[in-house]
Amino acid sequence: MIRNLKIISLLLVVLLVGCGELSKTKTIKIAHGLDVNHSVHKAMVELGKDLEKRSGGKMKLQIYPSQQLGSERECLELLQIGSLDMTKVSVGVMENFAPKMKVFGIPFLFRDRQHSFNVLDSHVGKEILDDGEQYWLKGLAYYDAGSRSFYTKDKPINTPEDLKGLKVRVMESVTAMDMVKALGGSATPISWGELYTSLQQGVVDGAENNPPSFYLSRHYEVCKYYSLDEHTVLPDVLVIGTETWNKLTEQEQNWLQASVDKSVIYQRELWADAEAEALREVEKAGVTIIRPDKALFQSKVKSIYEGYKDNPVINNLMHQIIETK
Known part of the structure; x- marks a missing residue:
C-alpha cells in the first residue's frame, strides 16, 4: 500500500513538472548591432508585442541591441551553434554565409525603391532568402535599409x-x-x-x-x-538559426513568421520617415x-x-x- 502511494506520488510530481514545462513561456533571443532609436529596433519591439499577443503569452522576444552580443558576423556564428536564436544582419554580411545574396551587392541593380520591394516580395526574393538554410541560417524576412x-x-x-x-x-x-x-x-x-x-x-x-x-x-x-x-x-535580413527553428512546433513557427511579416510592413513605414529625418538633421x-x-x-x-x-x-x-x- 505504502509502495503504491509512493508510486502515485512520483507520478503526480512528474505530471506537475510536465505541466509546468508546457506552461512555460518560450523566449526567443534576438540580437542586432543598431541603436535603440533605429527603425529596425523599433520594428523588433513591435514584433515582440505582436508575437506575445498572437501566441497568447506562450512566446516572447528578448532583444539585445547595439552589438551587446557581438558584431553581425559573430551573431550569425552564434546562431549556427545554437547560442543565439535570431539576429538582424545586412545582406552584405550574410553573403558570406548565403552566396546568392551576393547579387544584392551589384551596384545600381534596382531602378528605384518600389522595384526593390517588388523583388524582395517576389519568388526571386524568397529564393535568395532561403539560401542560408544549408548553413544553418534560415532567413525569415527582409527589412528595408534604403540605399x-x-x-x-x-x-x-x-x-x-x-x-x-x-x-x-x-x-x-x-x-x-x-x-x-x-x-x-x-x-x-x-x-x-x-x-x-x-x-x-x-x-x-x-x-x-x-x-x-x-x-x-x-x-x-x-x-x-x-x-x-x-x-x-542592401536590405537587412531577419535570420533565425535552424537549430532554434526546428525546436519550434509548427504552430509556434507560424506565430513567429506571421509576427515577422507584420513587422516588415511597420518597419518600411518607419524607415521612410527615418530617412527623411536623417537627411534634415x-x-x-x-x-x-x-x-x-x-x-x-x-x-x-x-x-x-x-x-x-x-x-x-x-x-x-x-x-x-x-x-x-
Whole structure:
C-alpha cells in the first residue's frame, strides 16, 4: 500500500513538472548591432508585442541591441551553434554565409525603391532568402535599409575620380570591396562598432551607408560630406538559426513568421520617415549633401556585371531582378 502511494506520488510530481514545462513561456533571443532609436529596433519591439499577443503569452522576444552580443558576423556564428536564436544582419554580411545574396551587392541593380520591394516580395526574393538554410541560417524576412551612399571627412565626392586615393570603409563583403575598387577607391573592411574611432583617427577617409545609419551613428560629426549616389540597395535580413527553428512546433513557427511579416510592413513605414529625418538633421549639423550624376558612377561599375557572366547562379538572379516589374 505504502509502495503504491509512493508510486502515485512520483507520478503526480512528474505530471506537475510536465505541466509546468508546457506552461512555460518560450523566449526567443534576438540580437542586432543598431541603436535603440533605429527603425529596425523599433520594428523588433513591435514584433515582440505582436508575437506575445498572437501566441497568447506562450512566446516572447528578448532583444539585445547595439552589438551587446557581438558584431553581425559573430551573431550569425552564434546562431549556427545554437547560442543565439535570431539576429538582424545586412545582406552584405550574410553573403558570406548565403552566396546568392551576393547579387544584392551589384551596384545600381534596382531602378528605384518600389522595384526593390517588388523583388524582395517576389519568388526571386524568397529564393535568395532561403539560401542560408544549408548553413544553418534560415532567413525569415527582409527589412528595408534604403540605399547606400558615400560620406567623407575632408573631400566631397562629386564624381568617381574623387574617390581615387581614398580609404573607404566597407562591410566584410567581396562585392562591396569590388565596387569601391571599380570606382577608384581603396576598400577597407572595418566592423561597424569600430568605425567612428577609425574615422576620427584617419584609419579611413570615409565610408558608405544609408542616411539613418549615418545619422544615428553620429558619423556626421566627423564626416561633413554626404554624396547621394545611392550605389547599392542592401536590405537587412531577419535570420533565425535552424537549430532554434526546428525546436519550434509548427504552430509556434507560424506565430513567429506571421509576427515577422507584420513587422516588415511597420518597419518600411518607419524607415521612410527615418530617412527623411536623417537627411534634415545631418544638414542642420553642417553636412554638405551632394546629389551627383549617378550615370558617371554607373559607367564605372560595368566590369562588375561582366565579372558575373561566368557565375550562372548570380548571373541568372541578376537578370531576374532586372526583369522584375
